[in-house]
Amino acid sequence: MKTLLFILFGSLTFATAQNNSELKQEILPPKAKKIAEKLEFHGDVRIDDYYWMNNRENPDVIDYLKRENEYNEKMTAHTKEFQEKLFEEMKSRIKEDDKSVPYKLNGYWYLTRxxxxxxxxxxxxxxxxxxxxxxxxxxxxxxxxxxxxxxxxxxxxxxxxxxxxxxxxxxxxxxxxxxxxxxxxxxxxxxxxxxxxxxxxxxxxxxxxxxxxxxxxxxxxxxxxxxxxxxxxxxxxxxxxxxxxTFNTYVYKSKSWDYIIIGSGSTLTTEYRVLKADDPNGDFQVIQDRERGMEYSISHFGDHFYILTNKNDATNFKLMKTPIDATSSENWTDVIPHREDFLLEDIDIFKEYLVVSERNNGLNKIRIIRWDGDKEYYIPFDNETYTAYTSINPSFDTEILRYTYNSLTTPTSVIDFNMKTGEKTVLKEQEVLGGKFDKDNYTSERIWATAADGTKVPVSLVYRKGLEKNGENPVLQYAYGSYGSTIDPYFSSVRLSLLDRGFIYAIAHIRGGEYLGRNWYEEGKLFRKKNTFTDFIDVSKYLIEENYTSSDHLYAMGGSAGGLLMGAVVNMAPELYNGVIAAVPFVDVVTTMLDDSIPLTTGEYDEWGNPNNLEYYEYMKSYSPYDNVKAQDYPNMLVTTGLHDSQVQYWEPAKWVAKLRDLKTDNNKLLFHTNMEAGHGGASGRFEALKEVAEEYAFLLDLEGITE
CATH class of the missing domain: 2.130.10.120 (Prolyl oligopeptidase, N-terminal domain)
Structure with a gap:
């Protein structure tokens, strides 16, 4: 009997050891094969061991992506229940049987529900x-x-x-x-x-x-x-x-419905041509021939085109007008002149009013001007962490302006504003269901970090009240920082799943966006692109210095061009972060910008530079995340992509992850998830997309040891 028990125990021990061995083998990360590709340009040679991944028709590529997905599934198996809980939690805050505020156009009220x-x-x-x-x-x-x-x-x-x-x-x-x-x-x-x-x-x-x-x-x-x-x-x-x-083109109809308008644009230059909408077989007429570096957009009203432009070095743009029968720039006259401290972003034209969307010191401003000069004022807003913008306003002959307002702590409201009386009517405020949300439980603030060159960089923060600045708070620091695209402080019911678990959410308004005006963008592009990366790093250092958090609890996130930001940051200052999420990241900058067959490449030259020029080539190479991966410790990382992405091809993050796996010297997590059915924007359903957010949040919370 003892012999039998010993045999059984020995068998079980052997089986357990074998299972543990198999388990360890199962969770080993995929190893991508290396096929050295010599990439030579300007006499400079780069060796790309993973260039072979640049082909979605190659079965080996699909196999590698699937193996990475399987590895991700196994490494996150312990969080699957939590991910489902997070998904249901986020979904429960959203009003499922929701509908938009109707707007009236040409005799019909239109709505989405x-x-x-x-x-x-x-x-x-x-x-x-x-x-x-x-x-x-x-x-x-x-x-x-x-x-x-x-x-x-x-x-x-x-x-x-x-x-x-x-x-x-x-x-x-x-x-x-x-x-x-x-x-x-x-x-x-x-x-x-x-x-x-x-x-x-x-x-x-x-x-x-x-x-x-x-x-x-x-x-x-x-x-x-x-x-x-x-x-x-x-x-x-x-x-x-x-x-x-380097240009794209598009077509639309003027608000007046009088004109079909064709626009052409690159990063720095625009051109428009118009055709009377009742003469579809006529010839389009150019408003003003393109001039490199001159941007303009047009709106039609009465006998004039109103033109938003940076003509004559109006860096922050100005508003001009020109007769419809004399549209070249020598006929343009000022309506609102250029101002150094106000960025003029957009206009809405009404029969009796001109509405101007501006930005001053980073904050949205909506300015109301009567055409007859009798009255001019700004709609008042009362904090520093809000977003306000004009909404759908299809009618000319009305005193009502529709705009949208929210803040880091206040759900989105759609408001009808009477420009004559100043009366506001809130048509709809976003409902946050679940019975637990109270905006008074949260606070927001805007702080200013000092960059290495002395520049003050604004940061918008939101967190639950009662926070202690003890260096122990988890912080998710988010930024984009390219194309002049501004990430305004906005409300998110989804984000509550982090805030309610003790996270601080920080939006770093770094150079490369237009938060502080057009120059803020100019200071974060081309040969000044590295300002974007160092601004983000300096914000991180400031959050640590001010005891909001520490490097053990600081997390970074960015997507697309913001994913480039993440790639640069983890190469330059990996020690600052416990974890990083890079979504659909643009990380293979040099190779992509040298390949004009890839979608969007040629139109990007004015943003990143043209690497056919040696100086741009060398500058890009000095920060391109893929080219600068090296043998060092990296933070825990989650990288995501979509197989059908048309903006950042899947192979950029795939190659990047493979190279990181080969060179990194740490034992931190490196997870890579490819959505095999989606592209740049992820899943198409509004709730399916939440599953991707739940995956990201579970990654962060797991690193913090938060499991429920």
Missing amino acids: FEKGYDYPIYSRKKESLDAPEEVMFNVNEMAEGHDYYSLGGLNVSEDNKLVAFGVDTVSRRKYTIQVKNLETGEILSDKIDNTTGGSTWASDNKTLFYTKKDDQTLRSFRIYKHVLGTDASEDELVYEEEDE
């Missing part, structure tokens, strides 16, 4: 009165059935209200097929136009549709076509081709 239990919106309208019967234009839940990814966009109703053009993308490559629906019969017409941006514009005849085609390989929006209903799309007339590969 969601039904409980469904992921996608329903687009509908009501004729003249909100009490009228609802006409469902599109139930996207029905349209999305059978698709892993589904995006409906570009909805555009004809002037006679009988037809609606729309675009559909089922791959997530942002290549839309345009179709037309008869709103009276419900019939989808036979017209079908592939490989477009999804948007389109009706001429006044209700049968001619202008739209933008994409280059099949680079996905650059480069041609404007004219389609007549009932004809084959292959016969559509090309009305404009943008031959400069």
